Amino acid sequence: MDRDKVKTEVLVVGGGAIGASVARHFALAGRQVILVDAKAKPGLVNSSRNSGVIHAGLYYANSPIKEKMCIRGKHLLYEYCREKNVPFQQLGKLIVAQASEEPLLNRIFERAANNEVPARLLSGGEIQRSFPGLSCVAALKSPSTGIVDTQSLIQSLVLDFEAAGGLLHCRAHVLRIETSAGLAQAVLEDGTLVTADIVINSAGLNALRLVPPGVEHSYENFYLKGSYFSYTGGVPFKTLVYPLPSQGGLGIHLTLDLAGRARFGPDTLAVSNPDFTVRPEDRLKFGAAVKQYWPGCNLKKLSPDYAGIRPKLKLEGMIVPDFIFLQSHLSGGSKIVSLLGMDSPGLTCCLAVAEQVFEMT
Numbered sequence: 331m332d333r334d335k336v337k338t339e340v341l342v343v344g345g346g347a348i349g350a351s352v353a354r355h356f357a358l359a360g361r362q363v364i365l366v367d368a369k370a371k372p373g374l375v376n377s378s379r380n381s382g383v384i385h386a387g388l389y390y391a392n393s394p395i396k397e398k399m400c401i402r403g404k405h406l407l408y409e410y411c412r413e414k415n416v417p418f419q420q421l422g423k424l425i426v427a428q429a430s431e432e433p434l435l436n437r438i439f440e441r442a443a444n445n446e447v448p449a450r451l452l453s454g455g456e457i458q459r460s461f462p463g464l465s466c467v468a469a470l471k472s473p474s475t476g477i478v479d480t481q482s483l484i485q486s487l488v489l490d491f492e493a494a495g496g497l498l499h500c501r502a503h504v505l506r507i508e509t510s511a512g513l514a515q516a517v518l519e520d521g522t523l524v525t526a527d528i529v530i531n532s533a534g535l536n537a538l539r540l541v542p543p544g545v546e547h548s549y550e551n552f553y554l555k556g557s558y559f560s561y562t563g564g565v566p567f568k569t570l571v572y573p574l575p576s577q578g579g580l581g582i583h584l585t586l587d588l589a590g591r592a593r594f595g596p597d598t599l600a601v602s603n604p605d606f607t608v609r610p611e612d613r614l615k616f617g618a619a620v621k622q623y624w625p626g627c628n629l630k631k632l633s634p635d636y637a638g639i640r641p642k643l644k645l646e647g648m649i650v651p652d653f654i655f656l657q658s659h660l661s662g663g664s665k666i667v668s669l670l671g672m673d674s675p676g677l678t679c680c681l682a683v684a685e686q687v688f689e690m691t
């Protein structure tokens with residue numbers, strides 16, 4: 331049986347925050363774009379399973395691409411939210427240090443100063459006066475950190491995309507991306523074959539698997555799950571509170587949503603398959619982590635909420651700390667760009683990643 335054949339200038343696989351931003355960018359530039367996503371609507375995977383934080387750009391000394399894109403992406407995202415009325419709040423955050431952690435806090439502060447990211451160190455005394463419930467010896471205040479309503483953001487990106495003539499297909503599962511006669515094509519589960527001048531593989535957890543055979547690389551995937559526990563009854567803080575980063579994550583922190591609801595997370599747990607369930611028995615572990623900086627935390631108020639999964643990469647056994655843009659130019663003129671390792675702060679960076687991908691192709 332003949333498969334349906336479709337041709338387009340640009341095909342974007344994956345409608346998370348990054349794929350939707352990339353598709354929007356190309357459509358606004360007047361290109362003919364198709365965006366496909368396996369789920370019933372865009373943004374249902376990691377883009378809605380995160381802290382919803384607009385990061386300031388404080389943590390990425392070993393990840394130059396993330397650092398550059400986070401700082402640029404933060405500005406673009408605030409500007410975009412203001413322009414499109416996407417709900418957000420620039421409520422700032424504190425990174426709190428316990429006794430042995432001050433050197434690391436100071437290094438984060440120095441890096442912020444070098445990168446002109448607003449940040450201020452607070453002494454123990456200042457913290458006691460302004461945040462009486464917090465337990466720490468010093469803290470870094472980051473006024474440019476904020477939160478965004480991720481669902482509204484993705485909806486708005488997709489609306490822009492469609493208004494610019496882009497075509498969105500949901501429940502369109504890409505089985506593989508392949509090359510034929512120097513052209514790039516995607517094979518969908520329903521048999522459709524989409525040929526495109528440019529294919530952007532932005533399939534998040536599945537992006538590495540979709541890199542076409544023949545594109546040389548030695549990356550391996552691994553998944554780090556991050557779970558959240560919600561906190562009933564509210565917390566006495568109006569700002570986000572983070573410990574120092576540890577074990578591949580930013581530490582179990584307090585994040586607030588736009589309705590003021592509090593949740594703590596994410597932890598880091600290596601998993602072999604994406605599984606988004608949150609284990610109720612982890613409550614004690616979460617409670618202990620939170621009590622280090624907020625002794626008033628009541629464990630009975632913690633309830634399992636949701637989880638996301640970081641798509642991490644290894645190269646020759648070493649963890650790759652940065653985003654990877656894996657490009658291939660085919661003899662027939664097609665280009666394929668695979669976006670790999672798009673973990674945090676990918677939400678913050680989504681508009682900057684779109685700029686970068688557009689410039690590369």
Ligand SMILES: Cc1cc2nc3c(=O)[nH]c(=O)nc-3n(C[C@H](O)[C@H](O)[C@H](O)COP(=O)(O)OP(=O)(O)OC[C@H]3O[C@@H](n4cnc5c(N)ncnc54)[C@H](O)[C@@H]3O)c2cc1C
Nearest residue numbers: 344346348368377380381383504534556638675676677678
């Ligand atoms: C626990 C956690 C907390 C985080 N917190 C933050 C934060 O506070 N701030 C921040 O900036 N970043 C944060 N991040 C990172 C951020 O969530 C991601 O970087 C971002 O969502 C990645 O977007 P994406 O579009 O690449 O991936 P996704 O959102 O995962 O989207 C990929 C899309 O591809 C689709 N897809 C997959 N396979 C196929 C296929 N075969 N065919 C068709 N479609 C397919 C999926 O359905 C999905 O919609 C966090 C991440 C995690 C895991």
